[in-house]
Amino acid sequence: MKKCDKIKPLFFSYFNHELSRDEELSLETHLQTCPDCKSEFDTIQAVWESLGNLPEPPVDPIVITQFTNMLNSYQEAGPRKTYLQQLIANFSNFFNQLGQRHYYPRFAYSLLLILISFSLGYYFSRVSDAGGNYAHHDKSSVIADKADKKDLFTLLNSPYAPVRLRAVAYSNDLPSLDSTIVYALITTLNNDTNDNVRLAALESLSRLSHNPYVRQELIKSLTNQESPIVQVALIDLMLELQEKRSIKYFKKMLKRNSLNSIVKSRITETIQKLG
Amino acid sequence: MNYNRDANDLTDNSLMEKVKGGNAQLLTVLFMRYHKDIYRFIFRFVRHKEESQDLLQTVFYRVLKYKHTYKENYEFRTWLYQITRNVVSDNFKKNGLVYYSDENSLADKADDSLLIDQEIEKQQQIDSLNLALDKLSFNDREVIILSRFQNLGYVEIAKILNSTEGAVRVKLHRAINELKLILHPKSTK
Numbered sequence: 001m002k003k004c005d006k007i008k009p010l011f012f013s014y015f016n017h018e019l020s021r022d023e024e025l026s027l028e029t030h031l032q033t034c035p036d037c038k039s040e041f042d043t044i045q046a047v048w049e050s051l052g053n054l055p056e057p058p059v060d061p062i063v064i065t066q067f068t069n070m071l072n073s074y075q076e077a078g079p080r081k082t083y084l085q086q087l088i089a090n091f092s093n094f095f096n097q098l099g100q101r102h103y104y105p106r107f108a109y110s111l112l113l114i115l116i117s118f119s120l121g122y123y124f125s126r127v128s129d130a131g132g133n134y135a136h137h138d139k140s141s142v143i144a145d146k147a148d149k150k151d152l153f154t155l156l157n158s159p160y161a162p163v164r165l166r167a168v169a170y171s172n173d174l175p176s177l178d179s180t181i182v183y184a185l186i187t188t189l190n191n192d193t194n195d196n197v198r199l200a201a202l203e204s205l206s207r208l209s210h211n212p213y214v215r216q217e218l219i220k221s222l223t224n225q226e227s228p229i230v231q232v233a234l235i236d237l238m239l240e241l242q243e244k245r246s247i248k249y250f251k252k253m254l255k256r257n258s259l260n261s262i263v264k265s266r267i268t269e270t271i272q273k274l275g
Numbered sequence: 276m277n278y279n280r281d282a283n284d285l286t287d288n289s290l291m292e293k294v295k296g297g298n299a300q301l302l303t304v305l306f307m308r309y310h311k312d313i314y315r316f317i318f319r320f321v322r323h324k325e326e327s328q329d330l331l332q333t334v335f336y337r338v339l340k341y342k343h344t345y346k347e348n349y350e351f352r353t354w355l356y357q358i359t360r361n362v363v364s365d366n367f368k369k370n371g372l373v374y375y376s377d378e379n380s381l382a383d384k385a386d387d388s389l390l391i392d393q394e395i396e397k398q399q400q401i402d403s404l405n406l407a408l409d410k411l412s413f414n415d416r417e418v419i420i421l422s423r424f425q426n427l428g429y430v431e432i433a434k435i436l437n438s439t440e441g442a443v444r445v446k447l448h449r450a451i452n453e454l455k456l457i458l459h460p461k462s463t464k
Contacts, residue, residue, distance in 0.1 A: 047458065071299060
């Protein structure tokens with residue numbers, strides 16, 4: 001009986017192929033000689049395998065948006081270190097390292113004072129820019145250095161198309177996008193005056209086309225586009241997504257007299273393929 | 276822009292150390308790594324989509340809230356599962372053991388005349404198995420979910436449950452026997 005008690009807990013490792021060859025052999029030999037254990041082994045194996053047949057629960061991508069919202073509200077509510085506090089923390093670290101190397105404390109103290117003065121100057125110049133005007137800074141370095149949502153909005157509204165283009169490209173590098181950024185990208189897709197910026201926004205949004213809201217906005221955007229190059233890109237996306245709801249919008253577009261002939265034939269082709 | 280690429284190369288533990296140090300944004304990388312496993316773990320318990328989504332956010336909120344308790348020598352994944360376990364357990368204490376109607380259960384598909392016999396049989400098996408799991412105690416259900424659906428080794432499960440590897444195997448054996456008795460009431464242990 002003692003042998004049985006030792007063998008039984010090994011059943012699961014046996015199912016998972018986690019036993020050594022010797023252990024497997026010992027278990028198999030025991031099962032051949034002990035009908036009680038064999039019967040228990042068979043029923044447990046049946047239950048174990050049926051559990052394996054349970055379908056894996058699907059995960060709705062909306063949880064990513066929910067997470068971003070949770071994180072944003074946590075960061076807004078929680079104590080946040082200001083830029084100045086972070087700088088001081090970095091400098092005090094540096095100061096400690098200097099101390100370990102037996103430099104004169106007075107020298108380190110003067111250096112700290114100078115650095116604080118500089119950082120204060122930078123901090124206040126930044127505060128005065130908080131209204132959203134980055135005209136004094138090199139824009140590309142702002143994009144690279146500040147992984148900040150507010151900056152992204154400011155840049156998306158910049159009067160300079162290359163800056164807006166970089167802002168849209170930057171949104172691709174964020175690990176996830178919250179609903180406000182998605183909304184800003186949709187606005188850019190529908191209203192930006194520059195073709196390339198709208199195309200970039202389309203590319204970013206097409207990555208999120210599994211989201212029902214984004215998908216709906218992409219379809220609706222068909223009739224908002226005037227530029228043939230953006231129209232063609234959207235039409236191709238609809239085909240790629242096999243989006244039958246777009247047909248209604250294609251038909252509306254076909255009614256326009258101003259529609260480019262290439263776009264017209266692309267739409268007709270796509271309607272056939274989708275239908 | 277290399278910020279995100281670099282963060283993706285970091286280990287779980289060093290990311291969590293940075294989150295603890297005040298860079299909450301980096302929790303996003305950990306969320307992307309684990310949210311599917313954690314969601315499925317929760318869903319196996321509550322089998323309700325919206326409730327599972329809420330509890331998933333609660334888990335990651337608690338990671339932020341209790342980040343100061345994270346120690347360098349902790350295995351992040353084990354710690355995350357321990358938090359999840361507490362969140363699910365708190366939910367059970369609040370709402371009790373609830374028997375859920377699965378969104379995909381046969382009852383909801385009854386009108387679908389396209390279901391062929393084979394599918395009906397398969398769905399019946401799934402339904403009865405889910406119902407049987409519902410009837411298990413929290414601890415029995417937990418050990419089955421961790422070992423059968425989460426692809427975790429017994430050593431890690433033991434750490435999550437604050438137990439030993441041998442004890443986990445014994446618990447699992449008992450839990451599966453309980454499940455067997457619910458599924459086939461006439462059989463003996």
